Amino acid sequence: MTTASSAGTTRRDFLFVATGAAAAVGTVFTAWPFISQMNPDASTIAAGAPIEVDLTPIAEGQDIKVFWRGKPIYISHRTKKQIDEARAVPVASLPDPATDQSRVKDGHDQWLVVIGICTHLGCIPIAHEGNYDGFFCPCHGSQYDSSGRIRQGPAPANLPVPPYQFVSDTKIQIG
Amino acid sequence: MSGPSEYQPTHPALKWLERRLPIIGLVHSSFVAYPTPRNLNYWWTFGAILSMMLGVQILTGIILAMHYTPNADLAFKSVESLVRDVNYGWLLRNMHAAGASMFFIAVYIHMFRGLYYGSYKEPREVLWILGVIIYLLMMATGFLGYVLPWGQMSFWGATVITNLFSAVPYVGDSIVTLLWGGYSVGNPTLNRFFSLHYLLPFVIAGVVVLHIWALHVAGQNNPAGVEPKTEKDTVPFTPYATIKDAFGVSCFLLFFAWFIFYMPNYLGDADNYIPANPGVTPAHIVPEWYYLPFYAILRSIPNKLAGVIAMFSAIIVLAFLPWLDSAKTRSSKYRPLAKQFFWIFVVICILLGYLGAQPPEGIYVIAGRILTVCYFGYFLVLLPLLSRIEKPRPLPNSIADDVLSKSGKAVASVAIMFAVAGALFAGSVQNARAEESPVPPSEKWSFAGPFGKYDRGSLQRGLKIYKEVCSSCHGLSYIAFRNLADADGPGYSVAQVAALASEYKIKDGPNDAGDMFDRPGRAADYFPSPFPNDQAARAANGGGLPPDLSLITKARSYERGFPQFIFDFFTQFQEQGPNYVSAILQGFDKKPADVTLPEGTYYNKYFPGHAIKMPKPLSDGQVTFDDGAPATLAQYSHDVTTFLMWAAEPHMEARKRLGLQVFVFLIIFAGLMFWTKKKVWADAH
Numbered sequence: 001m002t003t004a005s006s007a008g009t010t011r012r013d014f015l016f017v018a019t020g021a022a023a024a025v026g027t028v029f030t031a032w033p034f035i036s037q038m039n040p041d042a043s044t045i046a047a048g049a050p051i052e053v054d055l056t057p058i059a060e061g062q063d064i065k066v067f068w069r070g071k072p073i074y075i076s077h078r079t080k081k082q083i084d085e086a087r088a089v090p091v092a093s094l095p096d097p098a099t100d101q102s103r104v105k106d107g108h109d110q111w112l113v114v115i116g117i118c119t120h121l122g123c124i125p126i127a128h129e130g131n132y133d134g135f136f137c138p139c140h141g142s143q144y145d146s147s148g149r150i151r152q153g154p155a156p157a158n159l160p161v162p163p164y165q166f167v168s169d170t171k172i173q174i175g
Numbered sequence: 176m177s178g179p180s181e182y183q184p185t186h187p188a189l190k191w192l193e194r195r196l197p198i199i200g201l202v203h204s205s206f207v208a209y210p211t212p213r214n215l216n217y218w219w220t221f222g223a224i225l226s227m228m229l230g231v232q233i234l235t236g237i238i239l240a241m242h243y244t245p246n247a248d249l250a251f252k253s254v255e256s257l258v259r260d261v262n263y264g265w266l267l268r269n270m271h272a273a274g275a276s277m278f279f280i281a282v283y284i285h286m287f288r289g290l291y292y293g294s295y296k297e298p299r300e301v302l303w304i305l306g307v308i309i310y311l312l313m314m315a316t317g318f319l320g321y322v323l324p325w326g327q328m329s330f331w332g333a334t335v336i337t338n339l340f341s342a343v344p345y346v347g348d349s350i351v352t353l354l355w356g357g358y359s360v361g362n363p364t365l366n367r368f369f370s371l372h373y374l375l376p377f378v379i380a381g382v383v384v385l386h387i388w389a390l391h392v393a394g395q396n397n398p399a400g401v402e403p404k405t406e407k408d409t410v411p412f413t414p415y416a417t418i419k420d421a422f423g424v425s426c427f428l429l430f431f432a433w434f435i436f437y438m439p440n441y442l443g444d445a446d447n448y449i450p451a452n453p454g455v456t457p458a459h460i461v462p463e464w465y466y467l468p469f470y471a472i473l474r475s476i477p478n479k480l481a482g483v484i485a486m487f488s489a490i491i492v493l494a495f496l497p498w499l500d501s502a503k504t505r506s507s508k509y510r511p512l513a514k515q516f517f518w519i520f521v522v523i524c525i526l527l528g529y530l531g532a533q534p535p536e537g538i539y540v541i542a543g544r545i546l547t548v549c550y551f552g553y554f555l556v557l558l559p560l561l562s563r564i565e566k567p568r569p570l571p572n573s574i575a576d577d578v579l580s581k582s583g584k585a586v587a588s589v590a591i592m593f594a595v596a597g598a599l600f601a602g603s604v605q606n607a608r609a610e611e612s613p614v615p616p617s618e619k620w621s622f623a624g625p626f627g628k629y630d631r632g633s634l635q636r637g638l639k640i641y642k643e644v645c646s647s648c649h650g651l652s653y654i655a656f657r658n659l660a661d662a663d664g665p666g667y668s669v670a671q672v673a674a675l676a677s678e679y680k681i682k683d684g685p686n687d688a689g690d691m692f693d694r695p696g697r698a699a700d701y702f703p704s705p706f707p708n709d710q711a712a713r714a715a716n717g718g719g720l721p722p723d724l725s726l727i728t729k730a731r732s733y734e735r736g737f738p739q740f741i742f743d744f745f746t747q748f749q750e751q752g753p754n755y756v757s758a759i760l761q762g763f764d765k766k767p768a769d770v771t772l773p774e775g776t777y778y779n780k781y782f783p784g785h786a787i788k789m790p791k792p793l794s795d796g797q798v799t800f801d802d803g804a805p806a807t808l809a810q811y812s813h814d815v816t817t818f819l820m821w822a823a824e825p826h827m828e829a830r831k832r833l834g835l836q837v838f839v840f841l842i843i844f845a846g847l848m849f850w851t852k853k854k855v856w857a858d859a860h
């Protein structure tokens with residue numbers, strides 16, 4: 001092969017690589033809208049804005065279920081007994097160690113707000129059932145205590161606490 | 176159909192697979208080693224372009240179906256939310272809608288190419304007939320898809336086309352009822368159309384496989400129309416045909432992108448931005464451009480049944496082409512008479528298409544009849560006759576000879592010109608409102624053109640006018656308060672939007688007691704409509720229904736006429752809607768003495784028929800602006816129209832921005848493809 005023709009080959013290879021690279025880049029950028037459209041759309045995101053919940057109608061020992069972003073949120077007005085139980089258990093012995101204090105808002109110890117979705121496979125646990133004065137998941141028998149912490153069964157983690165704050169003593173904003 | 180080199184896998188795993196399922200070998204022999212005539216011109220790349228378009232339509236269609244609701248009450252709104260709220264929803268919808276037209280442009284070029292080069296002749300009859308079947312399926316799919324957005328043209332197109340079947344003697348009405356699933360076009364019709372529209376593309380894909388199979392059995396035809404004899408006549412499909420097709424495809428993508436990003440509504444009909452209304456037929460029903468020649472044939476025959484038969488025959492006759500034209504010479508290049516008549520036939524088709532878009536009256540009907548006779552005459556009289564009397568010119572000995580004596584080399588630019596011409600023609604028919612009203616003057620809009628942007632000040636003033644004036648009668652129901660804070664919108668902050676929203680009372684509920692209640696608006700709420708329902712709106716407005724304004728600037732248009740519409744394609748003029756809306760606002764005038772107006776109407780220069788039920792809504796000094804803009808009617812009209820244009824197309828700036836990026840990329844890419852193609856083919860010559 002002469003020098004001239006090998007220079008030609010290099011130039012040609014460069015052209016092929018450049019074209020191939022452009023095609024690859026174009027494909028990747030084209031794919032993006034097709035993937036991105038699967039994400040929640042603007043109206044879904046807007047509908048997921050924070051909601052306010054009035055706590056006055058919830059008597060001690062009762063709880064309500066509200067929906068936020070399509071998820072059931074349990075708001076429990078805990079009794080003294082439930083709070084004491086939750087605080088008596090040694091944290092280290094829990095499968096997913098967390099103190100009860102870390103799961104409620106300071107000064108509002110009677111209010112437990114958790115996302116009511118079992119951390120096992122997503123069923124909705126039933127309140128006031130099970131051996132721990134908390135929640136019982138009928139799907140595969142996970143049991144949560146009065147602080148929403150996993151105590152028994154296949155679920156790996158405590159019921160998560162959604163972001164929320166007290167707007168006043170009787171009103172919370174979730175989200 | 177084996178190529179020059181058999182596929183011999185070397186890797187043990189591939190060997191293993193090949194012995195059990197020789198699929199790689201099949202792909203290799205069909206798309207790599209497959210010998211393709213070396214003299215194919217760019218008209219042949221439309222096969223690849225069509226394959227790509229089928230893929231694009233299926234892919235975008237599957238995605239649109241993820242967001243679409245096939246319900247008569249929700250369909251229109253679901254398309255609007257797709258376009259407004261889904262990430263890149265506007266892009267995917269434009270791709271699918273413009274894609275349908277691109278698909279048809281490509282298929283028509285592909286068919287005319289087959290016609291010109293005699294690609295239907297022995298031994299390719301089955302190949303051709305499969306193509307006709309694909310074309311029929313495409314027409315059905317296109318029609319079904321056009322119904323889905325459930326706008327006025329969708330609804331009335333569905334009504335008119337399904338009623339074609341009522342022409343069938345005795346059982347016609349039963350067939351139509353069967354198609355509708357009701358006593359008229361309605362929700363059941365929409366549901367089944369959606370189902371079938373989803374199904375048919377896969378049927379098309381199946382027939383395409385047969386089409387390609389038949390192609391690979393018979394081998395490709397070529398511009399010379401002589402069969403390859405020696406190896407010198409062919410080149411392997413890959414890389415030669417692949418790279419050439421890829422270059423053709425990248426040029427076609429440029430053309431396609433022009434519509435997606437800059438002229439998304441050029442090929443559409445403004446009426447389809449009005450939700451379906453079974454009580455009002457649009458003044459002028461026009462099918463999509465790709466049906467127009469057949470629609471013209473239908474209308475030119477004064478008998479209902481005969482018209483329907485003629486229309487279907489016009490397509491079916493294509494299937495008999497291999498036997499109607501029995502000339503031995505394939506390519507019209509060597510048939511001096513057939514060549515001329517071919518071009519005459521192309522013109523006949525285009526003229527028929529033009530007539531299909533015109534009102535069926537006077538000269539148009541007569542011209543339609545003459546051209547219908549010409550259309551059938553071409554197939555049934557001319558082609559059989561020509562094949563007997565014509566003296567063809569001598570054929571080249573072989574394809575290699577043809578390549579060496581290259582005379583009229585068809586280049587890509589011809590293909591592009593043809594495509595542009597097709598699109599222009601298509602655009603010419605988009606909206607043929609025959610009105611005697613003066614044409615609204617063209618205003619200067621900040622959002623016009625490829626770099627157009629909304630003027631924020633104008634948007635904010637327009638919103639103020641809407642709130643203070645228009646909103647007492649007109650809804651804006653597709654706009655949520657949150658949209659006012661969107662990028663590319665009027666540019667309010669989230670806090671400003673929350674404050675604005677809270678001024679509104681929104682009906683919500685039911686609460687725990689089961690009652691509906693009013694609460695202050697939130698950003699996620701939509702602008703509440705002034706009337707609870709259409710009946711209340713009519714009752715309060717002397718029988719007139721004030722239209723919702725969310726889409727008004729896209730739902731109104733006027734005829735631009737020939738040749739203006741051609742320039743519009745290049746200058747990207749598409750501001751008929753805003754011009755019209757602004758003109759209406761300024762068009763209130765003293766009634767000329769010779770005009771009588773019905774009770775309760777007002778004279779407006781630009782309103783079709785001049786009698787508008789809306790009293791003059793805006794006058795000088797009515798609204799005060801804080802930013803020092805003049806408090807004049809002209810300024811008001813301009814601002815509120817700008818705001819309504821934004822309301823109709825909130826993502827316009829994103830569309831144009833992305834369009835620029837895509838164009839830069841595609842031009843570079845097409846250039847690279849061109850040089851790559853040249854390099855690859857340098858070896859072949």
Ligand code: FES
Nearest residue numbers: 118120121137140
């Ligand atoms: S989902 Fe709750 S235990 Fe399995």
